[in-house]
Amino acid sequence: MKKVLVVDDSLSVGRELSKIITGSGEFEVIGHAKNGAEAIQMYRQVHPDIVCMDMNMPVMDGMTALRTLVVLDKNAKVVMVTSLGGVGDKYTEALKLGAKGVISKPFLSDDVLKTLRGL
Amino acid sequence: MAVKFFGQFMVEKGLISSDALLKAIALQDSSNLKFGETAKSMGFITNADIERVHNAQRKEDLQFGDMSVKLGMITQDQLKEVLTKQKNSHLHIGEALVKVGAVKAEDLRKHLNAFKADQAPYVVDKVAIPAGVPDPAFAELTADLTYKMLSRIANLTIRPGKCVVVQRLDDNDTVVDMKMSGSIKARYLLSISRDVQNAIARAILKADDVSKESEEMLNDTVMEFVNIVCGNIAAKAAQMGKTIEIAPPKNIKAKGGIPAPVGGIGLLFPVFVADGRIEVGLFIEKA
Numbered sequence: 001m002k003k004v005l006v007v008d009d010s011l012s013v014g015r016e017l018s019k020i021i022t023g024s025g026e027f028e029v030i031g032h033a034k035n036g037a038e039a040i041q042m043y044r045q046v047h048p049d050i051v052c053m054d055m056n057m058p059v060m061d062g063m064t065a066l067r068t069l070v071v072l073d074k075n076a077k078v079v080m081v082t083s084l085g086g087v088g089d090k091y092t093e094a095l096k097l098g099a100k101g102v103i104s105k106p107f108l109s110d111d112v113l114k115t116l117r118g119l
Numbered sequence: 120m121a122v123k124f125f126g127q128f129m130v131e132k133g134l135i136s137s138d139a140l141l142k143a144i145a146l147q148d149s150s151n152l153k154f155g156e157t158a159k160s161m162g163f164i165t166n167a168d169i170e171r172v173h174n175a176q177r178k179e180d181l182q183f184g185d186m187s188v189k190l191g192m193i194t195q196d197q198l199k200e201v202l203t204k205q206k207n208s209h210l211h212i213g214e215a216l217v218k219v220g221a222v223k224a225e226d227l228r229k230h231l232n233a234f235k236a237d238q239a240p241y242v243v244d245k246v247a248i249p250a251g252v253p254d255p256a257f258a259e260l261t262a263d264l265t266y267k268m269l270s271r272i273a274n275l276t277i278r279p280g281k282c283v284v285v286q287r288l289d290d291n292d293t294v295v296d297m298k299m300s301g302s303i304k305a306r307y308l309l310s311i312s313r314d315v316q317n318a319i320a321r322a323i324l325k326a327d328d329v330s331k332e333s334e335e336m337l338n339d340t341v342m343e344f345v346n347i348v349c350g351n352i353a354a355k356a357a358q359m360g361k362t363i364e365i366a367p368p369k370n371i372k373a374k375g376g377i378p379a380p381v382g383g384i385g386l387l388f389p390v391f392v393a394d395g396r397i398e399v400g401l402f403i404e405k406a
Binding site for chain 2: 009010011012013015016056057058082083084085086087088089091092095096100101102104105106111
């Protein structure tokens with residue numbers, strides 16, 4: 001079962017994403033980081049297969065963390081889950097930096113699982 | 120279920136790959152010259168002029184064309200000529216996708232129509248904004264998207280009230296504050312009563328009963344709602360050529376109310392609901 005790290009400063013999003021991901025029976029959520037800095041630290045510790053990460057977070061935002069994660073691991077599979085998905089510049093910047101997908105908030109469970117299954 | 124741009128829609132529908140989108144955007148970047156480059160290609164300005172404009176823009180917030188006029192490099196007529204040339208030669212993302220072979224030319228109209236239908240719920244409806252408000256179109260889209268999200272995400276039956284200019288936003292059970300920067304510097308404020316907070320929490324947590332949720336979780340759902348609203352406002356603003364950055368939302372205590380910015384303007388959009396109270400504030404800082 002693929003291991004997923006959820007990164008979002010929102011408790012409610014963390015809970016909702018975990019419910020969708022774990023409920024599928026195909027993935028296991030192995031941690032919830034509250035910002036980009038925690039995500040990098042946890043990535044090193046738990047070596048997730050997939051990272052689902054918000055863009056707009058305190059301490060360290062998702063784009064900065066994405067830049068670091070792809071340097072740490074060029075095969076890192078990071079999906080951005082963000083309310084800023086519809087901003088063309090943000091969407092394309094994430095893909096250029098190495099994100100494997102961008103999911104807009106509010107998200108549907110089918111969209112989340114479809115993206116994760118495609119990785 | 121959100122404001123999107125055409126390339127994103129195509130990727131999400133599985134009609135093109137992310138790589139194809141990036142290729143098309145790279146083609147756009149190389150084809151769509153910026154104002155300064157276009158003006159230079161028309162013989163109106165030089166590289167040294169471009170540098171002078173950039174330096175001046177560091178001190179004053181003016182668009183490149185307006186600054187070149189202000190500095191006496193080009194005339195108003197030349198400004199119009201450059202803008203017209205830019206508009207007429209602009210390569211749109213759909214055309215770029217055809218050029219890179221990701222979409223067949225004969226299918227483009229069909230895809231554009233499907234995109235238009237997908238985004239129809241997010242077409243901005245008219246909201247009356249008081250006279251004298253800077254950038255009323257932005258205030259209008261902010262209010263309208265908030266109304267749409269209150270209805271569609273929080274499942275609330277609402278009736279928008281008349282927008283008024285205020286000196287302060289009153290306190291309420293929950294007030295969430297999100298700072299916006301970029302083309303417009305403003306604070307987006309959502310002030311709601313407990314009943315509305317519960318409705319938002321039920322929607323965000325997809326739960327029928329939130330009575331056992333902690334205060335922290337209930338407040339978090341409102342912050343997430345504001346995050347979604349403002350993210351979609353930024354997306355819609357980008358379609359209007361504006362860059363809006365948003366900071367993480369904050370839950371604030373507003374004893375005595377939140378004052379409008381000095382020299383700026385405080386807009387209040389009251390929203391009527393059967394149970395509870397909603398006020399949306401857009402506090403725009405002095406330009």
